[in-house]
Amino acid sequence: MKKITLLFLLLTSSIISAQTVVWSSDSESLTGWGASDFDGDGNSWGTLNSVESIGFNTGTVLFSESWQENDTETGLALTPDNRLYTPTFFIPETATSITFKMKVAAAEPTYFAEKYAVYVYDSNNSEAPATLIHQETLTAGGLNSAKDIAVAIPTSFANKTIGVLIRHFDCTDQFLLLIDDFEVSYTTTLSTEDNTLNIAGVYPNPVKDQVKIQTNEIVDAVSITNQLGQRVLDIKKTSIIDNTVDLSVLDKGVYFMNVRIEDKSQAIKIIKQ
Numbered sequence: 001m002k003k004i005t006l007l008f009l010l011l012t013s014s015i016i017s018a019q020t021v022v023w024s025s026d027s028e029s030l031t032g033w034g035a036s037d038f039d040g041d042g043n044s045w046g047t048l049n050s051v052e053s054i055g056f057n058t059g060t061v062l063f064s065e066s067w068q069e070n071d072t073e074t075g076l077a078l079t080p081d082n083r084l085y086t087p088t089f090f091i092p093e094t095a096t097s098i099t100f101k102m103k104v105a106a107a108e109p110t111y112f113a114e115k116y117a118v119y120v121y122d123s124n125n126s127e128a129p130a131t132l133i134h135q136e137t138l139t140a141g142g143l144n145s146a147k148d149i150a151v152a153i154p155t156s157f158a159n160k161t162i163g164v165l166i167r168h169f170d171c172t173d174q175f176l177l178l179i180d181d182f183e184v185s186y187t188t189t190l191s192t193e194d195n196t197l198n199i200a201g202v203y204p205n206p207v208k209d210q211v212k213i214q215t216n217e218i219v220d221a222v223s224i225t226n227q228l229g230q231r232v233l234d235i236k237k238t239s240i241i242d243n244t245v246d247l248s249v250l251d252k253g254v255y256f257m258n259v260r261i262e263d264k265s266q267a268i269k270i271i272k273q
Contacts, residue, residue: 022185022256023184077173086164106145117169188265223235232255
């Protein structure tokens with residue numbers, strides 16, 4: 001029994017999982033987002049503040065209405081089909097699992113049956129339908145009701161530039177659906193024996209112009225993505241000299257450098273000055 005246990009430990013210790021956040025948002029900046037009012041009632045997604053009592057962090061959240069206050073005693077019941085589109089971002093082909101996360105809540109403790117769905121789509125293939133990855137009708141609302149969801153994105157979306165669609169629909173006469181704290185991450189599973197890159201880091205970091213990748217292996221390609229997950233620069237092997245790449249064309253900010261060597265890759269966070 002001890003020998004079997006030891007063998008199991010040796011086998012599992014040779015596999016590691018590296019997780020990379022490719023895109024995240026706290027709704028403070030909505031650059032690259034989009035919204036549409038598919039039901040045509042003139043109401044779409046908007047922003048709110050000061051909803052910490054419901055369980056959100058301080059700051060801005062996004063909302064969609066299924067009821068609206070007006071001059072009547074009962075208010076105006078809405079039947080929304082409001083769609084929210086995140087910025088698009090690239091998922092590397094080495095991703096073995098992809099996860100979407102967000103925080104969601106109904107604002108009202110009595111009228112909480114807000115229905116929503118989450119889809120993912122290939123931004124470069126307008127003919128392909130969006131893929132449904134999550135759908136539910138909320139069963140509680142109000143004070144401290146916000147909850148985190150984590151949903152798997154099919155790995156068929158690896159090596160593609162994708163976006164997430166959040167839909168508020170098929171409900172009426174409730175109040176508000178609230179969402180915030182979005183994140184998309186992917187995991188690469190590598191063998192520590194022969195699939196792990198030996199990259200100690202990059203230097204200098206922060207970088208002004210050129211940066212050297214600290215590895216004894218020959219780098220085949222480098223791609224740079226911004227904090228929205230958008231690929232902004234591709235550097236081929238012919239432009240990589242002594243594992244050094246020129247990043248002078250980048251604007252100041254935070255980026256992720258994806259270093260590729262044969263069939264392996266590693267993401268490194270860099271700061272461009």
